[in-house]
Each structure stands twice: as C-alpha cells, then as structure tokens.
Amino acid sequence: MNYTSIDGKQFMNMVLAGVNKLNADKASIDSLNVFPVPDGDTGTNMSLTLNSVARFLGQIPEAEITVAKVAEQMAYGALMGARGNSGVILSQILGGIAKVFATKGDAADAKSFVEGFANGKESAYKAVVKPMEGTILTVCREASEYLSAVYQENFTIEDCLKAYLEEGYRSLDRTPELLPVLKQAGVVDAGAKGLLTIVEGMLAGLNGQIDFATENKQETVIENDYPEYHIHPDQITFQYCTELIVRNKKEVDVEAARAYLNELGDCTLVVSAGDITKVHVHTNHPGQVLEYFGSFGDLNDIKIENMKAQSERFGVADETAAAEREHKALAVVAVSAGEGLNEIFAGLGVDYVITGGQTMNPSTEDFMNAIEIVNADAVILLPNNKNIIMAAEQAANLSQDVQVRVVASRTIPQGIASLMAYDADGDVDENAEAMADAMQQVRSAEVTYAVRDTSIDAFEIKEGQLLGIVEGKIKAVGDDMQQLICDALEEMDMENAELATLYYGEGVTEDDANQLLAYLEEHYPDVEFELYLGAQAVYSYLISVE
Amino acid sequence: MTLIMSKIRIVTDSTADLSQELVERYQIEMVPLTVTINGTSYKDKVDITNETFYQLMQSSEELPTTSQITPAEFAEVYQRIAQEGTEHIISIHLASDLSGTYQSSVLAANMVQDTIAVHNIDSRNATIGMGLIVLSAAKMVESGMALEEILERLQEIVAKTELYFLLDSLDNLHKGGRIGKASQLVGSLLNIKPILCLKDGVISAYEKVRGNKGNKAQERLIDILIEKIDPDKEVYCVIGYCDNLEYSQHIQERLEGKINCSEFVYLQIGSVVGTHIGMGANGMAFYQL
Structure with a gap:
C-alpha cells in the first residue's frame, strides 16, 4: 500500500505486527546464539521485551490511540520489559524512535520513520558504554544511515521500511566479518536479526497483516510466549493477568486445562514439557486458577497482576510490599537462579533475591520493583550474569528517589565473592567499590x-x-x-x-x-x-x- | 631491695592482656576481671593461666561467662597505691561500649578523690589494642614525661589505635552478645572467617574471607595490615594470639621491611576476651601518630 502517512491505530498495528513477527521467529533467532547454552537466549529476551510493549499498548483506551500515545507507551513498555543485553539495546532503539513519533500528534509520515530510525540508532549507541561492532548496533546504524541517504520526498512509508531492510540485511550478512566469534560459529548476529525481523513485521503490519505462523516451534522448550495482544478493548473484561508454573506431581491434561481456563477468562496459554507446566490466563477468578493447578503439583512463580491498576503504572501490590519492609539505609538486591543459592545470598546479607527464572534474565521492571520493595535510601544491584548487567544498569538510571549502584557481577560466584566485602552499615559508593574489587578475587x-x-x-x-x-x-x-x-x-x-x-x-x-x-x-x-x-x-x- | 615508686602509676584491668613480665617491668597494676567456667570462678590471670583457661574452654560445652570489676574493688586498689606514695593514677580500661568496667573505675575514682587523683581513660578498645595503649602510657611515665603531656598524648593514641583481628568463627561473639555491627554475618551457610576491626569502641566486620582452613584469611589479614599501615611513619604495634603463636610470627615475618616498626610486642589474648572471640583468634593492634 502506498501510505504516505499513518494514524495511531495503524502505527499500533505496525508495532504489534513487529512484536508478533518476532514472537513467531524467535526460535530461529535463538538458534543464532554463539554459545549453544540454554540460558539467556537473544530471541527469547527480545520477545519478552516486546511482549511488555504489547502489554502497555493494550492499556491505551481505544479513543485515546494516537501516534504520540502509541510511541510513548511503546517506549515505556520496552524500557520496563527490557531483558538481556539485546533487550536493553532494543529498548533503547525503540525509545529513540518513540521520541520522534511522540512529537507527531496523530499523523506520522514517511520522513518520521527516517528521523525515528536515525534517533533510535543515536539512543542505542549512547546507552552502550563500549559499543561493539558486528552487532545490532552496527545494523541499526548502517540501515538508518542508508535510509537517510536514499530518502526522497516522494518516498512512501513502505519505501522507507524496504530501504531500511535492504541495507539492514546486507549489514547483517557482514556481521561475521566484524565479529570473529560469529564467523567461527558460522552465524550472523542474533540481536541484529531480531531487529530486522521486527521491522519486517512492521512492514507487514502496515499492509494489514498482524499475525504470523510460528516457525519450527520446539515443544520441549517452555518459553514465556504469552498470547499476542492484538485486540485493544476499551474496557478490560478480565481484570487479573494470572501466571504460574506447576511442577507436576501428576500429569496435566493440557486440552482439558485450556478448556477450563477458557471458561474462566481469555488469553489462555497452557504449555507442558516434562514435569513442568506453564500457565497464563486473564481472568476475574485467579483463586480458582490456583486451586485448579494446585491439584496437579507445586505452584511456582505465581504472578497475579491487576491489569486495570497497571495502567496507573505500578500495581497496588508492590506498594503494599514496600510498606511492609522496614526502611533501611542500604540494601542489596541480587539475581539468583536456585533455592540453594537464594539461601546463600540471604545469609550473606542480601535483602531481596530476584529469581532468574527459566531464561535467568529478569527485566528492568523486575529490578525496579525489587528496588521499591527493599525500601532503602540506597540499593546495590548484583546482576550475577553478564547478560543481565544492562537491565540492572537501565533500572539504576531510571531510579530517581533511590541511589542505585550496579556491581557488575558476571557470574553467581562473583556475586557471592563481592558480598564478602559488603558492609551493611557502610556508604553505598564505598561498598560498591569494595565489592567490585572483591569479586575480582574469584575465577568462575x-x-x-x-x-x-x-x-x-x-x-x-x-x-x-x-x-x-x-x-x-x-x-x-x-x-x-x-x-x-x-x-x-x-x-x-x-x-x-x-x-x-x-x-x-x-x-x-x-x-x-x-x-x-x-x-x-x-x-x-x-x-x-x-x-x-x-x-x-x-x-x-x-x-x-x- | 627497695622499689623506687614513681609519682605516677598506671592501673588497668586484666583485659589489657599484658604479660607478667611487662606488668613487673613497668609496675603496672592489672586488676583482674572474674571469669566463670564449668561453675567455677577464677580471677583472670591470678587464679588461672591463659593456657589452663583455653584447655578448659575447649572441653567445656558451655560458654564461659565474665564479670566486670566492681567500683569497690577498684577503690581498694586505688587506696592501696595511694599509700605507696603515688600522686597520680592513670587508670586505663576496656572500652565503655563493650563493658561496664570503665564505669566502675570512674565511680571508684570519685570514691577516693580526697585521697588520690585518678585520671580515667576509656581505651575504646580491648585486649591487645588496650594493651598497646597501656604499654605506651607506661613508657611515657618511665621517660619522665609530665602528667599533662602524657594525658594529652593518650587521647591521641586512643583515637588512633586500631585492632584488626581474625576469628575462627563468630559463634562466641554472637552468643556473648558483643557482636555489634558484625551481626549481619551470623547465619551464613558458607564457611566464613570474619576479619573484624575494633576502633573507637565499635566492632565492625571489616571483611569476610571464605574457607574453613583459614590460611586464606590469615594471609588476607596481613594484606589488610600492609594496606592500612603507612610505611613512611613509625608504627607502634602489638601482635596477639590465643593458641597460635606460629601465625603471629608469620605476621611479623611478612610485615618486616614493609612497615617502619622498631619493636614487635607479642601478647597472648586472655580469657575474658578469649571467651568472647573464641579460640583461634589472631590479630594486630597498631597506631601511628
């Protein structure tokens, strides 16, 4: 279609199509990871980041959908949902794009995309301390520079996206030349591929396609692939977003469970693999959901969110939790990945443990919530995984009332070693410095x-x-x-x-x-x-x- | 043989952990605290030696208890010394933050004020840290320095004395209720050797070192001392041990040449403090002016 200008609804459809396209293709993006390790996969992280975008877009009342509002919510959702380094960089690119679109009222033209992509690139480079070439950064830079160079007054939005993708894919093919590890593993950069996948989705969305068939989906891997959000009701019919993981003691009949949930609400998801079942539903009866799945085994990672309250940023539940904790001068928040480790961290003076979960990559929002919960003047964050450091740093930058320092621990053992130098009565900066020194004492x-x-x-x-x-x-x-x-x-x-x-x-x-x-x-x-x-x-x- | 009594005498308590030799050499009056183990009470270093105490502690299931010196006991000591022709007493005691002994000495000083002038000093420290302060005071008295100058210098020494020590575990400190700011470490699942610092009456967890054997922590303690001590200034120090003299000698070996110290004094950490920090504790107290 030859759109030269779009309104808020069209823009929202483009973004959601981008989200859905990435969700559909994330397995193939994960397979590009250099390390063949089942942890912190790029596709999964980008997908989780984007699902947060979809969630925030879904909160805009139908009547208020404008280009500017969609841009604003997209930026906020990406920022809060950012997981993994690829997710954080993506959130910065989207944030940069959003800044341009937020000034466009309810009509974005082709030029907006040229400016948006350019600003996205700027914002991403600024966010990374040592930009590494041969990654998503290179591709977003080269693609946007090319678009700026070839752009002409008569370009449609489609022309812009196509030019961006054209150079983007050429740039993607060059990533192994810039980054030797990619060449060795015989892959192109996963994050960059993810970015182009999103833009492809946006292009399809512009032309009216929002849903995409999932390719080579692996039944054995459970990922947080929550349902796509492409309906934007004026009112939320089902108020509570309910998620949980069951460690099955007896087998869950997935079909029967889905049918049960569909009676209680919508956006139902039940996936079972081995002895784990993952459940997601929007319902007005979260208690019944817990009861039902509790009969199959132990419930873990239970999350019930009031989606109405969410539209006023944070839920009520978080504030209550903060009020329950005694106020402290200094607190430590650590990311951990198992119950034994959680206890070890707690014994070393850690005030709040963020459980890494399946992919071990908590979002910026997870850190923001933890910072709020510990109720302290200053908070030290221990990401304990190199792929989580940027999300922690993003949370530190976003925190306004609390002094947040990130001790950039790349492994769990480094996090434990850093705590040997932690003095709960000390100054936050001195502590952060001593802890960063102490963590260098171990090899992991x-x-x-x-x-x-x-x-x-x-x-x-x-x-x-x-x-x-x-x-x-x-x-x-x-x-x-x-x-x-x-x-x-x-x-x-x-x-x-x-x-x-x-x-x-x-x-x-x-x-x-x-x-x-x-x-x-x-x-x-x-x-x-x-x-x-x-x-x-x-x-x-x-x-x-x- | 007649003893020539100085006009200024030093009184301290047994938590200074001075050796019998030093007490005699400087005519220091070291008033004993009482330590109770297995139901029997002993006057510290009078009725029981450090060695016997540590043997008993090892075989005892219960933690020993200690009790402070009463004002009456101090008053008696002050009066006796007054009768020996002494004009001034400098009475240096265990940190008031950790024990009521200093308070007792102040009350006793008031009780005897018509008889003799007692100058009470709160060491803000304990064991070898306090021993170092007492020893410095005794040396100043011996050198013939004027009382005012001695008292002034002692203020500075008290403020600058730091004690770094390594514990085998925090159990005793915790059970004895003297753990203070080091409490965050209790309950850790990991084997941790705490390196603590006692300064200005406050015990803080300076650093934690992992491992059960403790070699790593021992070397780390020495590294900390090297970091803390300015090599260009003369340092006055005391090395302390409970039952591990060998490691104390290793401390000296590693420090020699790295710090400017003319004398390494060794003191055995005695029963009262030993009760609270447990066997296997080692450390060094120092100050630089």
Whole structure:
C-alpha cells in the first residue's frame, strides 16, 4: 500500500505486527546464539521485551490511540520489559524512535520513520558504554544511515521500511566479518536479526497483516510466549493477568486445562514439557486458577497482576510490599537462579533475591520493583550474569528517589565473592567499590550441556555434550562430568588456588555431588573444596576458585 | 631491695592482656576481671593461666561467662597505691561500649578523690589494642614525661589505635552478645572467617574471607595490615594470639621491611576476651601518630 502517512491505530498495528513477527521467529533467532547454552537466549529476551510493549499498548483506551500515545507507551513498555543485553539495546532503539513519533500528534509520515530510525540508532549507541561492532548496533546504524541517504520526498512509508531492510540485511550478512566469534560459529548476529525481523513485521503490519505462523516451534522448550495482544478493548473484561508454573506431581491434561481456563477468562496459554507446566490466563477468578493447578503439583512463580491498576503504572501490590519492609539505609538486591543459592545470598546479607527464572534474565521492571520493595535510601544491584548487567544498569538510571549502584557481577560466584566485602552499615559508593574489587578475587566456571551441534574455537561440540565455561569462554567439552570438571579446573589456575567451591544444580543428586567432591579432594590435595546445594536450573555445577 | 615508686602509676584491668613480665617491668597494676567456667570462678590471670583457661574452654560445652570489676574493688586498689606514695593514677580500661568496667573505675575514682587523683581513660578498645595503649602510657611515665603531656598524648593514641583481628568463627561473639555491627554475618551457610576491626569502641566486620582452613584469611589479614599501615611513619604495634603463636610470627615475618616498626610486642589474648572471640583468634593492634 502506498501510505504516505499513518494514524495511531495503524502505527499500533505496525508495532504489534513487529512484536508478533518476532514472537513467531524467535526460535530461529535463538538458534543464532554463539554459545549453544540454554540460558539467556537473544530471541527469547527480545520477545519478552516486546511482549511488555504489547502489554502497555493494550492499556491505551481505544479513543485515546494516537501516534504520540502509541510511541510513548511503546517506549515505556520496552524500557520496563527490557531483558538481556539485546533487550536493553532494543529498548533503547525503540525509545529513540518513540521520541520522534511522540512529537507527531496523530499523523506520522514517511520522513518520521527516517528521523525515528536515525534517533533510535543515536539512543542505542549512547546507552552502550563500549559499543561493539558486528552487532545490532552496527545494523541499526548502517540501515538508518542508508535510509537517510536514499530518502526522497516522494518516498512512501513502505519505501522507507524496504530501504531500511535492504541495507539492514546486507549489514547483517557482514556481521561475521566484524565479529570473529560469529564467523567461527558460522552465524550472523542474533540481536541484529531480531531487529530486522521486527521491522519486517512492521512492514507487514502496515499492509494489514498482524499475525504470523510460528516457525519450527520446539515443544520441549517452555518459553514465556504469552498470547499476542492484538485486540485493544476499551474496557478490560478480565481484570487479573494470572501466571504460574506447576511442577507436576501428576500429569496435566493440557486440552482439558485450556478448556477450563477458557471458561474462566481469555488469553489462555497452557504449555507442558516434562514435569513442568506453564500457565497464563486473564481472568476475574485467579483463586480458582490456583486451586485448579494446585491439584496437579507445586505452584511456582505465581504472578497475579491487576491489569486495570497497571495502567496507573505500578500495581497496588508492590506498594503494599514496600510498606511492609522496614526502611533501611542500604540494601542489596541480587539475581539468583536456585533455592540453594537464594539461601546463600540471604545469609550473606542480601535483602531481596530476584529469581532468574527459566531464561535467568529478569527485566528492568523486575529490578525496579525489587528496588521499591527493599525500601532503602540506597540499593546495590548484583546482576550475577553478564547478560543481565544492562537491565540492572537501565533500572539504576531510571531510579530517581533511590541511589542505585550496579556491581557488575558476571557470574553467581562473583556475586557471592563481592558480598564478602559488603558492609551493611557502610556508604553505598564505598561498598560498591569494595565489592567490585572483591569479586575480582574469584575465577568462575559453569558446567552445562550443549543444546545443539556447533564448533567454537578448537571444539567440535555435539548436542547434549557437557560444556565447561570458564570466565565466559568454553574451555572444556566432554561426556564425563568428572573429567570435564577437572579439565575446566585446569583452566582456572589451580596452582595458586586455596579454595574451590562447587554449587550443584537441581539436576544433580547429592550423592553424585559428594562423589565428585571426594574425587576432587583427592586429585587436588592442596586445595580446600566446599560443596553446596545451589539448586540452580540449567547449570549442573557453578564453580569458583580463589 | 627497695622499689623506687614513681609519682605516677598506671592501673588497668586484666583485659589489657599484658604479660607478667611487662606488668613487673613497668609496675603496672592489672586488676583482674572474674571469669566463670564449668561453675567455677577464677580471677583472670591470678587464679588461672591463659593456657589452663583455653584447655578448659575447649572441653567445656558451655560458654564461659565474665564479670566486670566492681567500683569497690577498684577503690581498694586505688587506696592501696595511694599509700605507696603515688600522686597520680592513670587508670586505663576496656572500652565503655563493650563493658561496664570503665564505669566502675570512674565511680571508684570519685570514691577516693580526697585521697588520690585518678585520671580515667576509656581505651575504646580491648585486649591487645588496650594493651598497646597501656604499654605506651607506661613508657611515657618511665621517660619522665609530665602528667599533662602524657594525658594529652593518650587521647591521641586512643583515637588512633586500631585492632584488626581474625576469628575462627563468630559463634562466641554472637552468643556473648558483643557482636555489634558484625551481626549481619551470623547465619551464613558458607564457611566464613570474619576479619573484624575494633576502633573507637565499635566492632565492625571489616571483611569476610571464605574457607574453613583459614590460611586464606590469615594471609588476607596481613594484606589488610600492609594496606592500612603507612610505611613512611613509625608504627607502634602489638601482635596477639590465643593458641597460635606460629601465625603471629608469620605476621611479623611478612610485615618486616614493609612497615617502619622498631619493636614487635607479642601478647597472648586472655580469657575474658578469649571467651568472647573464641579460640583461634589472631590479630594486630597498631597506631601511628
């Protein structure tokens, strides 16, 4: 269609189409991740970020939909929902675009897209301390520069998006030349691919297509793929967004469960894999939902949100939680990934633990809520994962009344080490500095399994093989746990080690862990070993050496 | 042999943990606190040696208890010293933040004020930190320095004395209720050796070091001392130990050449403080003017 100008409803449809397109394609974006590790996947993170956009767009009353209002809500939703580094950069790009569109009242022309994309690029580069080329940053820069260069007065909106995509895909193909790890793994940059997927969706949305068929969906992986939001009712019929995870003690009949939920509300989702069932529904009877699924097993990650109250930013529930906590001068919020680790963090003085969840990547909003809950003058955030640092930093930047510092811990062991220097009575800046120093005292490793075949550095990796990741790099690959851990430890300067700690994950039995401990103690008689239950998902062992 | 009594005498209490040798050498009056273990009460360092105490503590299931010195006990000591021809007493005691002993000494001073002038000093410290202050006072008295100057200098020394010490565990400190700001560490699932700092009467958790064997924490304590001590200024120090003299010597070995210190004094941490910090504690107190 030859649109030269669009109104708010059309713009909203474009954005939602972008959201839906990315949701549909996220598995193929995840498969581009360099590390074949089931943690913090780019496609999933971008999709979760965008679902927050959809959620906030859904809150605009029909009568108030304008280009400017859609832009505003899009920016806010992206900012709050940003998960993972790719999600944070995406939120900055969308924020930059939104700034331009927010000045357009209820009519955006082709030129708005040229300016928007250019401003999106500016905003993304500003947000990243050390911009790395060969990523989403390069692609959003080159695509928008090309668009600005070729743009002519007679361009339609479609012409603009097509020009952006044309150069965007050329730029995407060049990413392996700029970033050697991509070349080695034989992939292009996942975040960049995600961005172009969204713009493709927007182009389709402009032409009236909002829904997309999901490609190569994996039934075994449960992701937070909440239903798409392409209806924008004036009123919310079902008030409570209810989500939970069931650890099944008995099998859930998915079809029957869906039918039950459809009677209670809408936007129903029930996905089952192995002994876990994920549930999402909008309903006026959240209690009945909990009752029903409680009969199948333990309920986890229960989230009930009042969608009406949400339109006034934060829900009432959060404020109540804040009021319940005693006011403190200084508090620490840490991201953790298992019950054992949660307890360890709590024992070291952490005031609030954000559970990492399936992908381990909490959103900026999760951090904002935690900051509010701990009710302190100053808060130190421990992301404990390199892919969560930017979301934490974004939350720190957004916090106005609370002094927030991020101690950029890249691993759980670094987070634990940083707490050795934490003094709850000290000054926030001095603490942050001492904690950042202390976390450098440990070397960290993670043991997990490969989710696909790939080759990285000298390693030929087969799906299902064990991986030893030392300081963020794959250093050991194998099939035998004991051997793999020894290989990983060899990369951790055991010669100069005094203490090695193993935190075993939820998939490891205590017996196995103890056997491993006994073996290692014998193998390294000069090093003191400690073993704790971390109960983390995905990683069989987290290891620190100091 | 007649003793030549100085016109200024130093009184302290047994938590200064001075050795018998130093007490005699400087004619310091060290008034004992009472320590009770397994139902029996002992006068600290009078009825029971540090060694015997630590042996008993190891085999005892209950934590020993300690009790402060009463005003009457102090008054008696002050009066006795007055009769020996002393004109001034400088009475230096365990941090008022941690014990009522200093308060007792102030009350006693009032009780005897018609007989003798007692100058009470709150050390704001304990054990070897306090021992270092008392020892410095004794040396000033011996050098013939005027009372006013001694008191003035003591103010400065008290303000500048820092004690860094390493504990085997926080259990005793916690049970004894003296944990103060180090309380955040109690209840950790991990094996943690706390390095604590005692300064201005406040015990704070300076740093935590992971591990059960403690070697790592021992080296870290020395690193902290090296960081804290200005190598260009003379430092006055006391190294303290409970049952691990070897590590104390290792502290000296590692510090030699890195700090400007003419004398390393060793003191054994005694029963009263030992009760509160547990066996296996080590540390160093120092000040620089």
